[in-house]
Amino acid sequence: MEFRLIERIRERTAQAREDVHLGIGDDAALLAVPAGVELAAALDTLVQGVHFPVGTAAFDLGWKSLAVNLSDLAAMGAQPAWALLALTLPEAMDAATRVAFVDDFADGFAALARPQRLALVGGDTTRGPLAVSVAVHGFVPAGQALTRSGARVGDAVLVSGTLGDAAAGLSLLRGGARASDARAAALVERLARPQPRIAAGLALRGLASACIDVSDGLLADLAHVCAASGVGAEIDVVHLPRSSALLDLFDDAAARDFALAGGDDYELCFTVPEPRMAEAEASLARLGCGATRIGCIVEGAGVRVRDVDGAWLEPARRGWDHFGA
Amino acid sequence: MEFRLIERIRERTAQAREDVHLGIGDDAALLAVPAGVELAAALDTLVQGVHFPVGTAAFDLGWKSLAVNLSDLAAMGAQPAWALLALTLPEAMDAATRVAFVDDFADGFAALARPQRLALVGGDTTRGPLAVSVAVHGFVPAGQALTRSGARVGDAVLVSGTLGDAAAGLSLLRGGARASDARAAALVERLARPQPRIAAGLALRGLASACIDVSDGLLADLAHVCAASGVGAEIDVVHLPRSSALLDLFDDAAARDFALAGGDDYELCFTVPEPRMAEAEASLARLGCGATRIGCIVEGAGVRVRDVDGAWLEPARRGWDHFGA
Structure with a gap:
């Protein structure tokens, strides 16, 4: 089951990037970071009932789980490149509902990822209370990242x-x-x-x-x-x-x-x-x-x-x- | 609360690495990947009642949530470098229990991370059913990663x-x-x-x-x-x-x-x-x-x-x- 869901997500989020040497389907993704950049990396989790209400559309959840992480990259001035996704779906969800949910989720994720040329390169699906963790990675020219610590009196x-x-x-x-x-x-x-x-x-x-x-x-x-x-x-x-x-x-x-x-x-x-x-x-x-x-x-x-x-x-x-x- | 927990985790997992230009505490970590290596990246989630039984010691959970991810890097032949942690703790946990849990969790995580010189560089804590997502990153000389696809007849x-x-x-x-x-x-x-x-x-x-x-x-x-x-x-x-x-x-x-x-x-x-x-x-x-x-x-x-x-x-x-x- 897990394997089949991952395949569906992979197809629906496909994004070719030359810097992805190995994407979804092995123990880890293999990625090439360009010379002269710093890698910006963030990980955020959305939990049902805490970060989104019960009944949130799967498309919106796919979108939002990526959006909140891309927002972290935006705040650093980083150009998005890759994401890893951990999707936890309730056991009580029947197989057909699960497939439809995953398809819609992946479509929402892809709708935001595609214009950014962001590639989904790995992750896992598991059973449990509905939750999503996304890790994102982006590039910023070395030394040019925006941080929280540079504000000066008079700014x-x-x-x-x-x-x-x-x-x-x-x-x-x-x-x-x-x-x-x-x-x-x-x-x-x-x-x-x-x-x-x-x-x-x-x-x-x-x-x-x-x-x-x-x-x-x-x-x-x-x-x-x-x-x-x-x-x-x-x-x-x-x-x-x-x-x-x-x-x-x-x-x-x-x-x-x-x-x-x-x-x-x-x-x-x-x-x-x-x-x-x-x-x-x-x-x-x-x-x-x-x-x-x-x-x-x-x-x-x-x-x-x-x-x-x-x-x-x-x-x-x-x-x-x-x-x- | 969230901020205080993150501070405790940061202190207990402290690991100096020159390639961590900015660690826990901003919107994203800023990391330097050495020339000539591929970045290996993986993300796995552990959910209570699915991947570990109710009542698992927090130290063991901290250890295992990192271990299962480091195992993915091991399978690629990658040298571990950094991790991001997303920790979801039940709302019902009272403040003192939460702090003790986080301390023990961080100690278990650090017990495994420290000998590897792995740095925890970011992530978040949130409320919800007990679960842990860890993203790990490691280095492998370009082209030398172990994958699943290279087995040949006679091996x-x-x-x-x-x-x-x-x-x-x-x-x-x-x-x-x-x-x-x-x-x-x-x-x-x-x-x-x-x-x-x-x-x-x-x-x-x-x-x-x-x-x-x-x-x-x-x-x-x-x-x-x-x-x-x-x-x-x-x-x-x-x-x-x-x-x-x-x-x-x-x-x-x-x-x-x-x-x-x-x-x-x-x-x-x-x-x-x-x-x-x-x-x-x-x-x-x-x-x-x-x-x-x-x-x-x-x-x-x-x-x-x-x-x-x-x-x-x-x-x-x-x-x-x-x-x-």
Whole structure:
């Protein structure tokens, strides 16, 4: 059974790459890393009931399990190359359901992998509570990776795209959103099929002083940058980029809290020396996602948030515990 | 919480390597692959109740989750370098239990990693049903990897060490083995803390024509080699290497079946051209694990087993479904 499922996944995710000397089907993949690059490697797990709700479509799970990992590569400014997949499927799933699930999962994985020319090179399938682990590998020219530790006092803090949409989508799902509303569908889509900001990460090499992806929520993730860089940050609620769908369907306070503490957006939060800020904004505007200055790096530690009335805000939640929080 | 657990794991598994440019603590690790080598990469998951019984000691789980992956590198003839770890812990575990579990897990992982100079460079911790995914990376000189596809008609088939011990250990666990019996303890130890045959895999580079690790049982794994190589194999029960503990505690038929179809031994099964067989045997004898010729590669397909009486055997089980089978 396991072998047959792996064959199905292999066929549906096929991607020829000259640097894959041996792919799925042996004890390990054999891969060639180009000279002059560093290998960026990350591994993330999604567990049913924790990172995605029961009943999530297999296609979306395939997409998302790769997306959250590619987002880690994006945050490093790395070009994706290869992935390994460990898929755990419930024993109670009957054979036909299992095959259909694996096909849809592989199609969702491939839909995101193919435009990146990412090759699935190995992994395993096993029985157990539904969960997915994906390891991704990418390349970055030696010494040019974006890290969390390079933010300096006076740097601008920016984010790509818009914040809070995925958390709003989850809120709608829990409340029983109507698919007929295009704005609600757009928010749920952000949760189900996040777009890792690969191109933005590549464009920010040599521009951003630090970078992280917003998976746990802006406040939590920017706090990681501050801790790693030994600095503090001040951001302004009034500058938080929020989609019209979010602002249409939620009141100001809810939209603000989603943007500050909601996770799963997989936008990039990054710092740029002020003199290069316009360049970074223009670069991400050309890519379509855009970038918005939301604050600046200051001396000290931690993230302070200035509300629309100019007062410092104490947010109700600082972190995001994904689905099931 | 997650951050604190990761810090504990980092401290307990610390291993300095110059090729780790950035380890645990950013969105991805940054790694340098030496020139002239291929990167061997594998990812395996262990799920509670499937790959290990409820109540498995955290130290043993840390050890085994790395061991099964290192065994994949061993089967390729690769030198281990780095690992990524995704650890899923039940929400119901209270904070003190969680910390103790993570400490013991990390100690077990490190006990195996340290002698290999393997560095843990990233991963994540999450909530959910107890499970562990480990991705491992190793180096092999370009073109020298051992694969499953190189077996040729006339090659000898060998295995390292002894077969069937882990399955016998599992059988004893299920029957309530007495820890006071040293032979029983030795068999259970094979199940709990398998020894990946890293040194044997390295020694077999340039000697073995094909190689696989025995994780699913000899018959199943040798069948993979046959399928990948387009050949058949004939093996003799009389030659199967079995430990004195196994032969003391089980009758002939049980010992035979454990050796043929029991998994989790993590020995290497490999093929060698006849003229180089003595060299392979001597090499693995020097390493302490030894190697035993159990049969040969023939034309055709599939694995045939000759019983002690010379008749072809139809084994009751060909595969191994790990714990919970």
